[in-house]
Amino acid sequence: xxxxxxxxxxxxxxRIACAQGDSVWSYARLLAMxxxxxxxxxxRTLVALLPANDFTSLCVYVGCLQxxxxxxxxxxxxxxDALRETLAAYQPGSLFAPAGTLNTAQSLDxxxxxxxxxxxxxxxxxxxxxxxxxxxSGSTGSRKYVRLSHTNIFSNAYSIVTYLNITGDDRPITTLxxxxxxxxxxxxxxxxxxxxxxxxxxxxxKRDFWDSLRQRRATTFGGVPYTYTMLRRLxxxxxxxxxxRYLTQAxxxxxxxxxxxxxxxxxxxxxxxxxxxxxxxxxxxMSYLAAEVSCRSIGSVGQAIPGGRFELLDGAGNVIMxxxxxxxxxxxxxxxxxxxxxxxxxxxxxxxxHGRLQTGDIARCDAAGNYYIVGRKKRFLKLAxxxxxxxxxxxxxxxxxxxxxxxxxxxxxxxxxxxxDQDTLKCFLANHTSLNKYAYKITxxxxxxxxxxxxxxxxxxxxxxxxxx
Amino acid sequence: xxxxxxxxxxxxxxxxITADQLGDDLTYQSIEAWDSVGHxxxxxxxxxxxxxxxxxxxxxxxxxxxxxxxILKKYDVEFS
Numbered sequence: 059x060x061x062x063x064x065x066x067x068x069x070x071x072x073r074i075a076c077a078q079g080d081s082v083w084s085y086a087r088l089l090a091m092x093x094x095x096x097x098x099x100x101x102r103t104l105v106a107l108l109p110a111n112d113f114t115s116l117c118v119y120v121g122c123l124q125x126x127x128x129x130x131x132x133x134x135x136x137x138x139d140a141l142r143e144t145l146a147a148y149q150p151g152s153l154f155a156p157a158g159t160l161n162t163a164q165s166l167d168x169x170x171x172x173x174x175x176x177x178x179x180x181x182x183x184x185x186x187x188x189x190x191x192x193x194x195s196g197s198t199g200s201r202k203y204v205r206l207s208h209t210n211i212f213s214n215a216y217s218i219v220t221y222l223n224i225t226g227d228d229r230p231i232t233t234l235x236x237x238x239x240x241x242x243x244x245x246x247x248x249x250x251x252x253x254x255x256x257x258x259x260x261x262x263x264k265r266d267f268w269d270s271l272r273q274r275r276a277t278t279f280g281g282v283p284y285t286y287t288m289l290r291r292l293x294x295x296x297x298x299x300x301x302x303r304y305l306t307q308a309x310x311x312x313x314x315x316x317x318x319x320x321x322x323x324x325x326x327x328x329x330x331x332x333x334x335x336x337x338x339x340x341x342x343x344m345s346y347l348a349a350e351v352s353c354r355s356i357g358s359v360g361q362a363i364p365g366g367r368f369e370l371l372d373g374a375g376n377v378i379m380x381x382x383x384x385x386x387x388x389x390x391x392x393x394x395x396x397x398x399x400x401x402x403x404x405x406x407x408x409x410x411x412h413g414r415l416q417t418g419d420i421a422r423c424d425a426a427g428n429y430y431i432v433g434r435k436k437r438f439l440k441l442a443x444x445x446x447x448x449x450x451x452x453x454x455x456x457x458x459x460x461x462x463x464x465x466x467x468x469x470x471x472x473x474x475x476x477x478x479d480q481d482t483l484k485c486f487l488a489n490h491t492s493l494n495k496y497a498y499k500i501t502x503x504x505x506x507x508x509x510x511x512x513x514x515x516x517x518x519x520x521x522x523x524x525x526x527x
Numbered sequence: 528x529x530x531x532x533x534x535x536x537x538x539x540x541x542x543x544i545t546a547d548q549l550g551d552d553l554t555y556q557s558i559e560a561w562d563s564v565g566h567x568x569x570x571x572x573x574x575x576x577x578x579x580x581x582x583x584x585x586x587x588x589x590x591x592x593x594x595x596x597x598i599l600k601k602y603d604v605e606f607s
Contacts, residue, residue: 261563264555265587284564291567292583442564494564495543 061212063250064123070252073226077274078113078257085252088113092121095168099127100151103179104405106130108141108155111232111257114170116245118154119236123208128188128405130203131237135492140201147201148191149402151179180402187396188405192239192338200450204239204338205396205407211246214341214393217363218247221346222304222332226252229301231276233262233285240308240443243342244280262288275301282309282443283469286316295323304330304349308342309443310469311431314357321353335359335431338445339415341393344368345429358428366391368429370421384432387421390414437516439466441497446471451491452514458486463506463514464498471498474519476506530577530604537572538592541565553592577604 067075070085077083083091095117099105105127109115122129130148132141132155145153153160153175154168163175189211191203218224230248232255234241248255256274260267262285270276279302281289286307305324312320312333324331330349336342345368347360362368370378370385378385390413397410420433437448448464448471455462455473462475462483471493475483480500487493507518528536535549542560544553555561561569570586573579573595579602581589589595596606 261566263563263566263587264590265584268587288563288567291570292586297583488559494562495560496564496568 061216062123062126062208063212063215063246064120064208066212066250067120067124070226073252074254075249076113076116076255076257077229081113082254083113088117088120089124092117092119092124095154095174096121096125096127099125100179101125102127102183103151104128104130104148104184104402106132106145106148106150106153106155106177108132108134108136108153108159109236110134110156111236111241111259112170113257114154114168114172115236116255116257119245120249123189123211126189126208128184128190130191131193131242133193133237133492134235137490137492139490144201145177147401148203148399148405149180149182150177152176180405182402182406184405185396185408187408191399191405192242193237194338194445194447200447201400203399205399205404206341207396207409210341210393210395212250213365213391214243214343214363215246215250217365217391217393218243218343219251220364221348222247222306224248224251224253228253228277228303229256229274230278230280231256231267231271231274232258233267233279233281234309234443238309238443239338239342240280240282240336243336244278244306246342262292271299272301277301277303278305280306280308283307283312283316283440284442286312286320290316290319294320295326299327299329302327302329304332306332306334306346308334308336310440312357317352318356321356324349325353333359335429337415337417339395339411339417340366340389340391341395343393344389344391344415344417347428351428355424355426355428358424358430361427361429362389363391363393366393368421368423370423381425382422384420384422386435387417387419387429387431388414389417437465439469439471441469441471441493444492446493454490455483455486458490460486461506462500463516463519465516465519466498469497473498473500474503474506475500476503478502529607530599531606533576534573534596534599534604534606537569537576541568541572549592551591551593555590573599577602579604 072084074082075085075088107118157173160175165173165175187207189208190206258270321331331352332349334346336344345359345362367390369388372385394411394413394415418435419431421429421431423429439446451464461477464473466472507515585598
């Protein structure tokens with residue numbers, strides 16, 4: 059059975075779909091506006107959107123879902139060079155973006171500061187199931203996108219609505235980028251439930267965010283680990299947040315200390331605290347730790363979401379049955395993506411995963427059935443919720459002629475160079491990635507250790523540094 | 528160092544800017560470095576420089592260079 063999120067929205071009729079500033083829009087108005095923005099576009103042609111958490115982006119998104127136009131959701135933080143390269147690789151027929159984004163294409167004013175640019179579309183006919191392309195990494199400008207189907211989006215949203223008990227009375231306030239799978243999953247699940255989404259681009263560190271939250275009586279928001287670090291600094295424990303029903307966390311390991319602190323602080327306030335685990339390859343969510351046990355199973359990401367299932371594999375590929383034994387985490391569910399894409403030609407491809415996802419994460423499961431993520435098989439970091447593929451970053455640096463490599467753990471990125479070019483390197487990272495400069499440290503080493511075959515010996519690199527410190 | 532110098536130093540170091548960028552038009556997100564991560568770094572630097580603990584309300588109100596001066600006055604930091 060194929061289900062589409064868009065098909066469920068008309069039933070919400072005059073309920074309020076979203077609020078932004080002083081304005082509110084019903085589901086009926088949202089659908090009408092969504093239709094008016096995309097109704098002249100050519101069938102089955104890729105559309106690109108450079109979104110923000112605002113009404114126009116929501117309309118373009120819903121409009122594309124409704125008309126079954128595959129949508130390339132570009133990360134809001136994308137740099138001009140990466141934007142040009144991505145558009146050249148995927149060749150969408152149109153781009154919705156803030157007016158002034160492109161100066162080379164014919165544009166149409168969409169109102170609210172947006173323009174629709176007409177571009178030369180690729181000849182490739184996208185696969186019928188393809189609904190959405192989401193980036194796996196917002197910060198390194200990678201052109202690798204995840205291909206998601208209408209079924210993926212619907213099934214994950216449905217599952218989230220079920221385990222978080224989302225109702226039409228909920229009012230999430232946006233705290234994460236629209237293009238980020240976690241941010242989008244909050245939007246999808248609340249649209250499905252007929253809830254009211256409070257759209258804001260204001261960050262947690264500004265008064266306007268908290269004013270909107272209080273004025274609109276937000277019931278929930280989501281946060282990556284860094285969000286919780288900020289909330290701690292903002293003295294969350296002392297805040298009065300009577301309208302908040304529950305908070306969620308995803309986008310990387312929270313760490314036991316923050317988990318414990320927020321589980322307890324939330325329990326004090328009668329707020330549910332729900333740590334979760336997921337990947338863009340699974341549309342968004344794969345597991346959640348129920349608020350009722352969140353104070354007890356510190357550090358756990360809980361159990362698979364309704365409709366999903368986990369499996370742990372040992373080095374030989376056998377399923378691990380014993381508790382507390384580490385293995386590679388495999389996920390099964392209808393929310394597992396179709397596959398990846400890196401050019402327009404890939405849009406014609408169908409389902410390559412068949413509901414099975416090798417997460418690349420190493421995990422264990424305790425006797426009570428709660429999962430714990432203990433590490434990663436490949437070299438990935440999550441910085442402020444953004445996945446950074448260290449191998450990808452290394453090839454980017456090599457392509458640019460740097461003699462530098464990256465390493466790190468959890469949320470600390472280290473870049474090593476064996477030349478005296480820290481300043482140039484810093485400048486390059488600032489201009490070509492959207493990594494915040496506090497998210498990484500550049501270190502000069504005498505030599506980058508390599509094996510005979512030229513492979514970087516990361517373990518040696520890090521141990522050499524630890525000795526020096 | 529005067530309080531004004533300490534105040535300026537916190538901005539210059541955490542946001543990696545030059546003295547000529549300090550002024551009324553230096554506001555949250557007016558430069559790329561002053562994002563939410565930069566904001567929390569700036570708050571920490573100011574707390575360290577003046578040995579104070581800022582309230583939530585003041586952290587979220589500190590949205591420009593001139594506003595920071597007004598906020599710090601509440602913590603008995605005097606600017607001549």
